[in-house]
Amino acid sequence: MSTFNPVIESLLDTDLYKFTMMQEILHSQPETQSAYAFKCRNRPTTPLASFQREIEAQLDHLCSLRFAEDELAYLGGLRFIKSDFVDFLRLFQLQRRFITVSVAAGRPDELDIRVQGPMLHCMLFEIYLLSIVNEVYFRQFPVDAALTIGREKLATKVALLKQFATQPPLRNPFIFFDFGTRRRFSRAWHEEMVRTLAQQAGTFMRGTSNVLLAKRYGLTPIGTMAHEYLQAFQCFGSRLRDFQKNALEHWVREYRGDLGIALTDVVGTDAFLRDFDLYFCKLFDGVRHDSGDPFEWGEKIIAHYQAMKIDPGTKQLVFSDGLTLERAFALHRHFADRARTGFGIGTDLSNDCGHEPLQIVMKLVACNGQPVAKVSDTPGKGMCEDVNFLNYLSDVFKIARQ
Known part of the structure; x- marks a missing residue:
């Protein structure tokens, strides 16, 4: 029996801007509902769908983690992090029911990963998930x-x-x-x-x-x-x-x-x-x-x-x-x-270790039941699941449709 090897062992193992954005949302829009979608922009050598079971096990472990007191003390020592946000994180735990992993409909090699629920309880999933998908995928190589x-x-x-x-x-x-x-x-x-x-x-x-x-x-x-x-x-x-x-x-x-x-x-x-x-x-x-x-x-x-x-x-x-x-x-x-x-x-x-990196992202696609969009300066980097909203946004901001 193989030993489980967790990818994420600390909830501090993420990017700073997840906390800075989360704090502002806590203070100004705490009731916000959100939906995020995963996307791989290139073609992996091994289909990501073949790693579904291990990714799900890693997410189970992730959702068991809590912030440690020394981690909260470190965050609280940053002058722009406020004490009420630290208190919120002291009670915080990622909820497994907000994230689902399945094989994409009509695309059996691809994964459909969705995060849906209160934004304050969903926005931290992104970096952990991307790190998990990467490491699980690259463990296949020596x-x-x-x-x-x-x-x-x-x-x-x-x-x-x-x-x-x-x-x-x-x-x-x-x-x-x-x-x-x-x-x-x-x-x-x-x-x-x-x-x-x-x-x-x-x-x-x-x-x-x-x-x-x-x-x-x-x-x-x-x-x-x-x-x-x-x-x-x-x-x-x-x-x-x-x-x-x-x-x-x-x-x-x-x-x-x-x-x-x-x-x-x-x-x-x-x-x-x-x-x-x-x-x-x-x-x-x-x-x-x-x-x-x-x-x-x-x-x-x-x-x-x-x-x-x-x-x-x-x-x-x-x-x-x-x-x-x-x-x-x-x-x-x-x-x-x-x-x-x-x-x-x-x-x-x-990730400059001799293997082609995965070009994976997790983007916000809806907020409070309405579609949202990113329209990039690089074709192919934008993301929106509602073409009508995308067209409307393009008209409002006088930008070329992608």
Whole structure:
């Protein structure tokens, strides 16, 4: 009989922005109902449906976990986390009845994974689920061989960082963060990678999105908001046309100067910038890129700040879309004399072990019984299950239909 090997052993083993979004929802929209859907954008070498039983067992274990007191103390020590939210987490436990796993109808190789229920009790499932699917899937391959490849590639990346350090400095320094939790090869490799970079990457490595690893290695936890937060406001108390302004306004009221990086591509960057007026430009420290050409995006953002009579050098451009170190270096050279830059690097650090990574996501698809949508700057990265709502959204924001 095989021994059960849990993928998730701590509820702190997730990305910071799950907690920051959850806190704002607790304070402003605690009654919200939600629905999330899983999607794999590429074709795995082994059908994901063949791992259904193990994924379900991992979810059973996940839903038995509670936050430990030292974990709650760590969260409570972050200046933007409030005591009532910590008290809520002290009572919190994921509910197995809110998540279902089945073989997709008409697609026997694929999994249909759904999360449905109160948003406060559902939104934490995403990162845990994606980590579980990844690790269960990659356990089919010889672990030692994969880790050997991963270590060799990581050593090459450390050497690239040391070489980059010898180049003439630009106005703003090169900094990057680990954003690899959701698509990591395994929990053990993710921790080894973060520990190695924390020890060897000098001043370049500024933190990790993973709260458990930040706690464990004294790193800065990194993150603000994700697509689901802004998507939810498509159903909250305002005209659809004003949902982005409403979401950003709520964020500012909740965090009052902390966590000041806004996400730009829920309905495309152009539509975002039409809402990101002088008021928000001054209130937010910068913006994050997650789809579309990053060079074009950066030029648009800088031009927008200049049009608002704001010095782009006082703002930060955070890039987080499929980055490699080499790509991050190129973007830094292009922008760092005009704006502060930061780079959230995920899969290239946490799953560069010789096997093709899974391109898996879990996205909000409905809120309070109404459809919601993400319309990406990259075709194929958007997600909506209601074509009529998608068409309506596209008309309202004057964006091309995908």
